[in-house]
Amino acid sequence: MSDDANRADATALTAGATHRRVSPRLALGPLAYYWPRAEVHAFYDDVATLPVDVVYLGEVVCGKRHEVSFVDWMAIGRALATTGKEVVLSGLALPESETDLRVLRRLVGNGTFAVEANDMGMVRLAAEAQVPFVVGPHVNAYNLATLGLLCDAGAMRWVMPIDLGADALRAMIPLPLPVEVFAFGRLPLAWSARCFTARARDRAKDDCGFTCCDDPDGLSLATLDGEALFVLNGIQTQSARPSSLANVIGEAAALGVSVLRVMPQARHTVDIVRAFRDAIDGRVAADEAARTLETLTGATRAGYWRGMAGMGPRVESRP
Amino acid sequence: MTRVPAHPGPRRVPELVCPAGSLPALKAAVDHGADCVYTGFRDATNARNFAGLNFSLPELEIGIRYARDRGARVLIALNTYPQAHNYAAWCAAVDRAAALGAHAIIVADAGLMAYAAKRHPDLALHLSVQGSATTYEAINFYADRFGIRRAVLPRVLTLQQVAQVVAHARTEIEVFAFGSLCVMVEGRCQLSSYVTGQGPNLNGVCSPASAVRWSETAAGREVRLAGVLVDRFAPGENAGYPTLCKGRYRVEDATGYAIEEPVSLNTLTMLPKLCAMGVRAVKIEGRQRSVAYVAEVTAVWRAAIDACVADPEHFTIDERWDARLGRLAEGRQVTLGVFHRSWR
Numbered sequence: 141m142s143d144d145a146n147r148a149d150a151t152a153l154t155a156g157a158t159h160r161r162v163s164p165r166l167a168l169g170p171l172a173y174y175w176p177r178a179e180v181h182a183f184y185d186d187v188a189t190l191p192v193d194v195v196y197l198g199e200v201v202c203g204k205r206h207e208v209s210f211v212d213w214m215a216i217g218r219a220l221a222t223t224g225k226e227v228v229l230s231g232l233a234l235p236e237s238e239t240d241l242r243v244l245r246r247l248v249g250n251g252t253f254a255v256e257a258n259d260m261g262m263v264r265l266a267a268e269a270q271v272p273f274v275v276g277p278h279v280n281a282y283n284l285a286t287l288g289l290l291c292d293a294g295a296m297r298w299v300m301p302i303d304l305g306a307d308a309l310r311a312m313i314p315l316p317l318p319v320e321v322f323a324f325g326r327l328p329l330a331w332s333a334r335c336f337t338a339r340a341r342d343r344a345k346d347d348c349g350f351t352c353c354d355d356p357d358g359l360s361l362a363t364l365d366g367e368a369l370f371v372l373n374g375i376q377t378q379s380a381r382p383s384s385l386a387n388v389i390g391e392a393a394a395l396g397v398s399v400l401r402v403m404p405q406a407r408h409t410v411d412i413v414r415a416f417r418d419a420i421d422g423r424v425a426a427d428e429a430a431r432t433l434e435t436l437t438g439a440t441r442a443g444y445w446r447g448m449a450g451m452g453p454r455v456e457s458r459p
Numbered sequence: 460m461t462r463v464p465a466h467p468g469p470r471r472v473p474e475l476v477c478p479a480g481s482l483p484a485l486k487a488a489v490d491h492g493a494d495c496v497y498t499g500f501r502d503a504t505n506a507r508n509f510a511g512l513n514f515s516l517p518e519l520e521i522g523i524r525y526a527r528d529r530g531a532r533v534l535i536a537l538n539t540y541p542q543a544h545n546y547a548a549w550c551a552a553v554d555r556a557a558a559l560g561a562h563a564i565i566v567a568d569a570g571l572m573a574y575a576a577k578r579h580p581d582l583a584l585h586l587s588v589q590g591s592a593t594t595y596e597a598i599n600f601y602a603d604r605f606g607i608r609r610a611v612l613p614r615v616l617t618l619q620q621v622a623q624v625v626a627h628a629r630t631e632i633e634v635f636a637f638g639s640l641c642v643m644v645e646g647r648c649q650l651s652s653y654v655t656g657q658g659p660n661l662n663g664v665c666s667p668a669s670a671v672r673w674s675e676t677a678a679g680r681e682v683r684l685a686g687v688l689v690d691r692f693a694p695g696e697n698a699g700y701p702t703l704c705k706g707r708y709r710v711e712d713a714t715g716y717a718i719e720e721p722v723s724l725n726t727l728t729m730l731p732k733l734c735a736m737g738v739r740a741v742k743i744e745g746r747q748r749s750v751a752y753v754a755e756v757t758a759v760w761r762a763a764i765d766a767c768v769a770d771p772e773h774f775t776i777d778e779r780w781d782a783r784l785g786r787l788a789e790g791r792q793v794t795l796g797v798f799h800r801s802w803r
Contacts, residue, residue: 233647234593234615234644234647235593235594235596236593236594236615236616236620237620237623238623240594241594241596244596259591259592259593259594259597260569260590260591260592260596260597260600260601261592261593261594261595261596261597261600262596263597263600264596264597264599264600264603265596267600278647280540280567280568280590280591280646280660281569282540282541282542282568282660282661283540283541283542283543283546283568283570284543284546284570285546285568285569285570285571285573285574286568286569286570287570288570289569289570289573289604290569301660302649303649303652303658303660303661304542307544308542308543308544311542311543311544312543327649327653329648329649329650329653330643330644330647330648330649330650330704331643331644331647331648332615332642332643332644332718333614333615333616333644334642334719336717336718339717339718340710340711340713340717359710359711360710361708361709361710361717361718362708362709362710363687363688363689363706363708363709364688364690364691364707364708364709364714365688366709367687367688369687369708370650370708372710372717377643377650377718379653443656444652447656448656449652449653449654449655449656449685450649450652450653450654450656451653451654
């Protein structure tokens with residue numbers, strides 16, 4: 141992390157307590173979908189020119205996906221780092237096998253970048269190697285006692301679980317480490333041993349044919365009356381509609397949020413990043429940025445932030 | 460693979476761990492041969508926070524005495540995740556469990572584990588399935604810091620992967636053997652909270668009954684959860700509870716159970732392998748099920764474990780066991796689940 145970034149995090153840490161307003165940094169989360177290698181490289185070539193401060197790289201969803209190797213991710217990371225961006229290597233959310241653990245050990249031992257731990261196994265590996273780590277959104281860190289333990293283990297930042305909101309965050313101030321929130325993207329709702337993409341295509345998981353590579357934004361699942369509900373992405377289930385905190389950027393900043401995370405999508409990522417950048421920098425009102433994104437992407441305002449159901453309040457269509 | 464004897468003990472017999480959502484269920488489990496019975500307080504500190512279920516303090520006192528007098532042990536699940544506003548209540552629940560003389564508490568939250576380890580060093584800690592520890596590295600994180608005695612594995616690992624965990628974890632390992640199947644990793648599922656605002660991690664509930672609406676329509680009998688259509692049943696079709704993962708949906712051109720069909724896990728046939736690899740306890744799911752269910756499943760599994768231990772090489776499944784368990788299974792269908800690779 142650069143010194144500037146460290147200072148920004150350190151200042152933001154106490155901002156909630158002192159009501160000093162510091163602009164959050166903007167992060168691009170790890171790519172959740174399985175894209176062909178050339179497309180991944182092209183995507184991150186573009187990211188190098190985008191106004192994001194932090195970029196998370198790596199495969200979080202499925203240990204079998206192999207289009208982009210560790211060596212590729214490191215090369216992408218080094219290229220991004222030369223543009224002044226903080227690079228973090230993200231680990232699998234659901235490691236199961238010894239092979240998966242080897243992948244996590246390799247990430248922890250990369251020698252250059254911090255890592256994002258998305259399960260307690262990787263937390264342990266990072267702690268033992270004394271490598272600073274971000275507590276990813278898939279680690280169940282819901283309270284200060286748990287955060288204290290993670291700090292002792294070497295945590296440098298905490299990505300708040302997606303189902304916590306403003307009140308929960310407020311009740312935890314002052315925090316022992318900087319906080320990042322999931323600010324835009326299809327919510328990562330659930331994980332399974334089972335691959336639902338393979339199931340939808342009548343394939344066994346062991347012989348999946350990497351069919352998820354056909355779905356650059358995941359596979360849509362709708363209710364029987366046609367409401368888009370979830371997106372299937374291999375062993376991960378996401379919300380169908382992106383969840384957006386664009387309208388509450390100011391509130392998040394006032395609560396001391398250090399980093400806002402937006403997630404890569406096959407479409408509109410550049411527009412999403414620019415809308416957040418403009419709102420953070422005050423060039424565009426947050427409400428206007430939020431409306432722009434809702435029109436462009438079908439995003440909903442995050443219910444979780446307000447302590448409600450993640451999909452927000454809905455009017456029942458029938459009695 | 461060399462097995463590291465991480466927890467040398469006199470017995471290689473897996474303990475039978477049975478559910479109880481009420482005092483009569485606890486007694487039924489003990490009477491029918493459970494080694495351990497797991498329970499919960501009547502609040503959101505456990506992942507079966509359902510109306511009419513679980514134990515008051517006096518009931519647990521009676522239950523613990525009943526079990527102890529008959530050589531069985533009682534575990535208390537405190538396996539939801541406390542937040543800042545209710546953290547003290549979860550700590551108080553740990554204190555209550557210790558004061559009651561519970562054999563162990565089953566905990567998911569690392570912070571709460573730290574509290575219990577510090578305040579009640581003699582109270583055994585089990586890592587809950589809600590802790591989502593799928594590797595020995597994750598389990599050993601808790602073992603390093605809190606000296607947990609046992610970890611319950613999420614229902615995502617193959618037999619080979621379970622063996623790997625048993626070989627390298629510095630705790631006893633417990634696996635799910637029978638009951639309803641969460642297709643999602645426990646502790647890693649927000650489907651219910653996304654739709655209803657209430658979920659397993661923070662509220663101890665899944666697809667809560669208060670959000671369920673049934674209606675008869677021209678297209679069939681519909682069931683909605685917080686307004687979201689989860690399933691539609693033809694006349695005469697067996698209508699199940701609208702858990703989001705077990706609903707019928709459209710994906711591409713197909714309509715059906717896109718995530719999971721309603722089936723139950725039954726691993727009876729794998730019992731000799733689980734014993735041989737050193738799995739220390741097998742767990743029956745179903746604190747929300749009836750006293751009759753607990754009695755029946757406990758009796759069958761007691762008989763099976765005893766037969767397996769007496770003569771593991773000639774262990775066979777008694778047809779009557781299968782028939783009895785089959786009647787109790789959700790959807791009347793059973794699966795080996797993820798232990799059997801093809802399921803994945």
